[in-house]
Amino acid sequence: VVAAPSLIPKKAGDRIKTNRRDGVNLAKLLRAGELTAVWVPDERHEAMRDLSRAREAARKDLKGKCQQISSFMLRLGRHYPGKRTWGPAHMNWLMKQKLEHREQRIALEELLGAVRQESERVERLEQAIREAVPEWSLAEVVTALQAMRGIDLVAAVAVLAEIGDLSRFQNPRELMGFLGLVPSERSTGDTTKRGGITKAGNGRARRILVEAAWSYRHPPRVGREKQAKVAAAPRRVREIAWKAQMRLCGRFRSLTRKGKRPTVVAAAIARELSAFIWAINREVMASRQI
Structure with missing residues (x-):
């Protein structure tokens, strides 16, 4: 044991x-x-987890390099006039900057080179994930989860790689507790006192779900990039994904109107989002047995 x-x-x-x-x-x-x-993962599952975590580490390194450039330009008093940073337009703006001292130009070129290098590293790891998913035992679940708003291929793989087999949870509440998304409680007698979420279990999976929860602050809709993923999913999975949108988007607005802090709202949405993920996994596993 x-x-x-x-x-x-x-x-x-x-x-x-x-x-x-x-x-x-x-x-x-x-x-x-x-x-x-x-639950003890097999070697294949551990390998997918290692690949997913390597991509996460590369993304973190890329973010650090971008922050270094932002701090460098801020110190020099250079402000990007556009809205979307780190896109092609922003990179062109950075490369066209004419700095006064040669040493500063060298420093900026080295930092930009580091950003390009880390970006290529992230792309290579994401491509490796795309190539590895079809051979994974949870490939069908990965495809089905992408029908949900806020969850793409990388996020679906990361969640499943960290949590493992969702079928071992008898109900959604067990999954919520495993992720540490349930409120803590210290009650005695007639006194009931609840606090913030327990933050027990896997922090990576919890963070990914909280990030996905922010997408539900917008009205429910299926974007252009998501339409193909939704169309490829089974009918029952599409119904669950749309039900999740209607429920969670309304819930996000309702909690916001009540004056709840945005972070509290995101955690509450992530908790309910995990329940819909559990339902989709159960639907996929049931279709396998037919």
Whole structure:
């Protein structure tokens, strides 16, 4: 049995730790059925997780390089007049900047070269993900999840790579708890006190869902880029995806009108979004058995 260390019961007053005492305690807990087993991924799944995390690391490095250039230009008093940064127009503007000192021009060229290098690295990893997905056991689920708003190929792969087999969750609430998106609670007697989300479980998957939740602040619609993905999905998956849009877009507006902080609203939407992801996975798995 592979148990989750964070879920192993421990006495608050026990201050002595030895291998012998730990072994005895684990044996007692196993006999009593108090140990919570964790899902163990196979080698193929771990490989997909490594690839997804490599892409995330490359994206983080790219963001850092872009921030360095932004800080450099801000210090020199140069402000980009356009709206969308880091697109072709912004890059052309940066390359055309005429700086006073030769050393500054060299520094800017090196930073721009680093951005181009990191961008190519991200593109290579995303291409590797696209090529690896068809051979993955969760390929059908990846395709189905892309019918949902805010979830593209990279996000779908990242969520499934981090969470694993969604079928092991008996209901959506178990998945919400695993992701740490449920409110914390410290209640006693007649007093009920709830706080922020628990943030338990996998932080990467939780962050991706929260980022996807922000797309539901706009009215429900199917964009041009999403139409092909929606059309390729099974009818039942399309219905769930559209139901999610109608529900979550309305929920986002409703919570915002009540004066909730934007971050609180995004976390609430991400929690419900995980339930729709669970429903789509169940639908795909059920179609496999037919």
